[in-house]
Amino acid sequence: MPTLGVNIDHIATVREARKGKEPDPVIAAMMAEQGGADGIVVHLREDRRHIQDRDLHILRETIQSKLDLEMAATEEMVKIALAVRPEMVTLVPEKRLELTTEGGLNLPLLRNDLKKIIPRLTEAGICVSVFIEPSYVQIKEARALKANTIEIHTGHYANNSGKIQKNALKQIVNAARVATRLGLAVNAGHGLNYFNVRSIALIPNINELNIGHSIVARATLVGMERAVREMKSQIV
Ligand code: PXP
Numbered sequence: 001m002p003t004l005g006v007n008i009d010h011i012a013t014v015r016e017a018r019k020g021k022e023p024d025p026v027i028a029a030m031m032a033e034q035g036g037a038d039g040i041v042v043h044l045r046e047d048r049r050h051i052q053d054r055d056l057h058i059l060r061e062t063i064q065s066k067l068d069l070e071m072a073a074t075e076e077m078v079k080i081a082l083a084v085r086p087e088m089v090t091l092v093p094e095k096r097l098e099l100t101t102e103g104g105l106n107l108p109l110l111r112n113d114l115k116k117i118i119p120r121l122t123e124a125g126i127c128v129s130v131f132i133e134p135s136y137v138q139i140k141e142a143r144a145l146k147a148n149t150i151e152i153h154t155g156h157y158a159n160n161s162g163k164i165q166k167n168a169l170k171q172i173v174n175a176a177r178v179a180t181r182l183g184l185a186v187n188a189g190h191g192l193n194y195f196n197v198r199s200i201a202l203i204p205n206i207n208e209l210n211i212g213h214s215i216v217a218r219a220t221l222v223g224m225e226r227a228v229r230e231m232k233s234q235i236v
Helices: 009-016 025-034 053-062 075-084 107-123 136-144 162-181 197-201 213-222 224-235
Strands: 003-007 039-043 067-071 088-091 127-132 149-153 185-189 208-211
Touching: 003 185, 003 213, 009 025, 009 039, 009 213, 025 039, 025 053, 039 053, 053 067, 053 075, 067 075, 075 107, 088 107, 107 127, 107 136, 127 136, 136 149, 136 162, 149 162, 162 185, 162 197, 197 208, 208 213, 213 224
Parallel strands: 003 039, 003 208, 039 067, 067 088, 088 127, 127 149, 149 185, 185 208
Antiparallel strands: none
């Protein structure tokens, strides 16, 4: 069975709604680890819409499991990764106007940049994962670029149902098999929730699932009763 990387970006989204101090993703990371998270994932975006540089530095000092830094393949981010030294960097595409990461990297198109960036990270002892669609072209290029790991984008599976979802699942199963045969480790994530995760978790050869929004969404709800009770006790 795969391990679970918990993405805590949206704890920071709630904090940034008021530009204040709470909720602190550093505390969320500790609590996620207590709940069994095998790793903590954060996406430091160019526009710093949720996770801030401060979060990344404190998480590096405080988390007990492992840190996976999602980032765009830019010089700014490479410098930050080399300074912070997460156990893993997951390279993702990034667009300023997107609500969330919309698709996988087009590796052949980015070949010239990634040929320089990936070795700088791996030579520093950082495991490099590339976030891609479950496509043979992308997997082959990940191998050629000497990435250690691929993360298969599960969004198409997660956002569909019926036949389309079944076909998307088949593509993910095949991609995991092919990538493993080529010597790549395989992670998967995006859009996974309490209802659709099981079929993905059962795929052989997947090392880790990275899940964020649905866990943070559920955390806000399962904690609501207690949070209100505690506020009430301050008032009454
Ligand atoms: N994996 C990658 C590469 C992502 O960009 C994201 C979203 O930040 C996730 C996994 C987690 O997706 P979700 O928040 O939908 O669980």
